[in-house]
Amino acid sequence: MSWLDNMDTDHEALLKAIVDALPEPFFLLDRDGRYIAVLGGLDNERYHDGRSLVGKRMHEVLPTATADSFLKRVHEALDTGLVVSYEYELSSDDVDGVERRDGVPENLFFESQLAPLPPTEGRADMVVWMIHNVTETKLAMRRLEQQQDALEKQQEELERLARTDPLTGLLNRRSFFAEASRELHWVQRTGHPAVVISFDLDHFKTINDTRGHAAGDASLRAISDMLRGERRGTDVVGRLGGEEFAIVVRDTDVDCGRRLAERLRAAVAALDVHHDGEAISLTASFGVTQVRASDVDLDDAIKRADGAMYTAKRLGRDRVEIDPGPIRDLLS
Numbered sequence: 001m002s003w004l005d006n007m008d009t010d011h012e013a014l015l016k017a018i019v020d021a022l023p024e025p026f027f028l029l030d031r032d033g034r035y036i037a038v039l040g041g042l043d044n045e046r047y048h049d050g051r052s053l054v055g056k057r058m059h060e061v062l063p064t065a066t067a068d069s070f071l072k073r074v075h076e077a078l079d080t081g082l083v084v085s086y087e088y089e090l091s092s093d094d095v096d097g098v099e100r101r102d103g104v105p106e107n108l109f110f111e112s113q114l115a116p117l118p119p120t121e122g123r124a125d126m127v128v129w130m131i132h133n134v135t136e137t138k139l140a141m142r143r144l145e146q147q148q149d150a151l152e153k154q155q156e157e158l159e160r161l162a163r164t165d166p167l168t169g170l171l172n173r174r175s176f177f178a179e180a181s182r183e184l185h186w187v188q189r190t191g192h193p194a195v196v197i198s199f200d201l202d203h204f205k206t207i208n209d210t211r212g213h214a215a216g217d218a219s220l221r222a223i224s225d226m227l228r229g230e231r232r233g234t235d236v237v238g239r240l241g242g243e244e245f246a247i248v249v250r251d252t253d254v255d256c257g258r259r260l261a262e263r264l265r266a267a268v269a270a271l272d273v274h275h276d277g278e279a280i281s282l283t284a285s286f287g288v289t290q291v292r293a294s295d296v297d298l299d300d301a302i303k304r305a306d307g308a309m310y311t312a313k314r315l316g317r318d319r320v321e322i323d324p325g326p327i328r329d330l331l332s
Contacts, residue, residue: 025050026130031078033058033071036126050095061095077114077127084114087134109138165239167217168224176238180248180298183236187250188293194250195257196298198305199264199286201243202317207280215275216243219282222273230264246302254290254322261286261320269318285312289323 025041027050035053058067069088077084091107112131119125163175171179180196187194201207201219208216223245231237236248249257265286273280287308291301304323312321 024130024132026128027053029058029074029127029129031074031125033067033074053095063094066090066094073114074127074129077116078125081116086112086114088112107135108133109135165224168220168239170224170227170245171236171238173238173240176236176240176246177298179236180238180246183248183250184291184295184298184301187291191293192251193253194248194291195252195254195260195288196291196301196305197247197249197257197261197264197286197288198240198302198309199245199261199268199284200309200313201268202283202285202313204243211275211278211280215280218275219273219280222271223268223282223284226267226271227264230267240302246305248291248298254288254325257288257290258320258322261288265318265320283318285309285317286320287312287323288320290325 019039022040026039027035028037028039030036034057035050035055038050038053041050053061058070061067062070066088073084073086087110089107089109093106110131111134112129114127114129117126117128163171165172170176183194186192201223204216204219207219220239220243224239227237227245227247231247232249234250238246240246249260252260265284268282268284271282273282287305287310289301289304289308291298295301308321308323312319315321
């Protein structure tokens, strides 16, 4: 005896009352995707009224692609005899004839299960399609993902700002030495050559004093843009402070480094920089040194490159000078 038999009431009416009281709707569909019955769905704030769908086929009330996808799940449940789970998004505009209810969102997300009814002689194959509105959860997850993305972007921006010079966008002094030190370790580990090129804008103080700091800033930005255009993927480029810049170039000997410095010197002189409608002529003095496996840290190489750069300034500026290297060290 079932629990229904113990109740002194109309069994059919009781079952109908139970089904109609369910907050979540479910549909009875045949193999052709025809809505045999629409049951439950008492939650008026989360579901539209779909009772008008009864007697209609999915392809009559849904976009073709959506109806095809839905019918595929119906056939899967009927052919396998198994419960099929399916998640989908549906707009109220996607369903013709559904009576909209106030307060129900336009776009809805559903988790659903399709369960085949046990086969019975003389009855068409049918499935029960049970749905659960997960719109609030989906939207909350999307908001959370958006917030996470925003936090990650903020973190990336903070890290970038910590690593770069705010005026030029190049590596700042601290980050330059951190990355360039890895190049020294690479030279010591592989035995491959690398050079340090140091350069300083000529008469930069005069530009600031006579044209103003905004003109000096425009000059520094023009230099940094040129360097970004010239750098290779493995080059380490930074602004060490003021008007001084440095570059570490791997797989390059001092002769190739000199030719690169000459090209950069010419590029600086060719820059077309204007501020307040007036042209600014720029030149720079360059120093080049080979990175040595014996260097304790990269600062040793930077000091040699700076020494060569100061020699270039003493000899007239707008030129490239090479660090004499180990021979000078032996004679000193």
